[in-house]
Every structure is written in structure tokens, then in C-alpha cells.
Amino acid sequence: EYIGRIDDQVKVRGYRVELGEIESALRHIDGVKEAAVLARTGQSGSKELFGYISVKAGTNAEQVRSLLARSLPNYMVPAYIIEMENLPLTSNGKLNRKALPEPDFASKQTYIPPRNELEEQLALIWQEVLGIQRIGIGDSFFELGGHSIKAIE
Structure with a gap:
């Protein structure tokens, strides 16, 4: 405890x-x-x-x-x-x-763009919900600041 x-x-x-x-x-x-x-x-x-x-x-x-x-x-x-x-x-x-250092969000991983229409639609939704300009297919919703309430949006 x-x-x-x-x-x-x-x-x-x-x-x-x-x-x-x-x-x-x-x-x-x-x-x-x-x-x-x-x-x-x-x-x-x-x-x-x-x-x-x-x-x-x-x-x-x-x-x-x-x-x-x-x-x-x-x-x-x-x-x-x-x-x-x-x-x-x-x-x-x-x-x-x-x-303790501020995290370097830019160097976290290489950007891999959406490969098809479904991935493009998901990326656009995440961009709107999370307020982030560029989201690739390797990005994690939760590591970008997403949580259960944002997932409902």
C-alpha cells in the first residue's frame, strides 16, 4: 500500500x-x-x-x-x-x-503515411480528436494523448 x-x-x-x-x-x-x-x-x-x-x-x-x-x-x-x-x-x-527532460515527440518514430482509404479515414479522425496534425499508421492512440473518453468522441 x-x-x-x-x-x-x-x-x-x-x-x-x-x-x-x-x-x-x-x-x-x-x-x-x-x-x-x-x-x-x-x-x-x-x-x-x-x-x-x-x-x-x-x-x-x-x-x-x-x-x-x-x-x-x-x-x-x-x-x-x-x-x-x-x-x-x-x-x-x-x-x-x-x-527530467521533455520528451522529443518528433524523434519518437518514423512517420509512415496511411496506405489505404480506411487508414486515411482513421488518421483524419485521430487528428481531429487529438488535435495533432500528422498521424501515421505506426502511431499509438494512447501515446499521442488519447484515452477512453477521447476514444468515444
């Missing part, structure tokens, strides 16, 4: 979320050495959760996301999980949250 501090509580998509609870769940995943979670403005322009992890060899962000989704409600799973060699520390050895 996680017992947190009130200043670690944020509101994301209408839910109150304890960042420390998500960090604790991340740290309990085999292969995760360090973890931090922040609420920042995502690619869609709305507040999203960003998870920063340092992992052991053989573990990657997608595996961590999948395992985390089994133990937390969907709204608590970070939209973005950024792998780092080590999380930045202050001179006192504490996590330096201000030094």
Missing part, C-alpha cells in the same frame, strides 16, 4: 492521481531500477502523465507499460514512458525532477 503526500496529487482527465503511487508501482516491476512520474502538457495539449524509468538490460518501456497496466487503472498508466540510463540527481542524491 502506498501512503503519499498531498503535494504529489494531480488531476488528470478528471481523476485525482497520486504520482508517488504510480512511481511505487513502477519500482515494483522486475527490471525497473529507478522511476519518476510527472504531469506535463502532452502532444495533444492536455495534461498527461510522463513516466521516467531506468531499467536493467532486457527490459524496455513497452514491457513496463504492459505490466503497469495490469496493476493500475488505465487513467494512472503514463501516456509516455521515457527510458533513461540514470535519472538525474541533485547534489544531495535526491531525484532532480526539474532536470
